[in-house]
Amino acid sequence: MVILGLDASTSTIGWSFYDHETKSILECGFVDISKEETHREKSYKFIDFIRGFDHISKTKRIVL
Numbered sequence: 001m002v003i004l005g006l007d008a009s010t011s012t013i014g015w016s017f018y019d020h021e022t023k024s025i026l027e028c029g030f031v032d033i034s035k036e037e038t039h040r041e042k043s044y045k046f047i048d049f050i051r052g053f054d055h056i057s058k059t060k061r062i063v064l
Contacts, residue, residue: 017055
């Protein structure tokens, strides 16, 4: 099972994909959302970014 972990603030969203079965981090990083003005713009910027990873289709749980 793949878990997407998020640590969101108003200027940055930290993220990681974690494989629960192998107990390993698959990928991780952060997205700078400080230049976006509204919460909606910040959300959509992250959604567009995270959809670019193949792991998202295998994600069964999101932890904020």
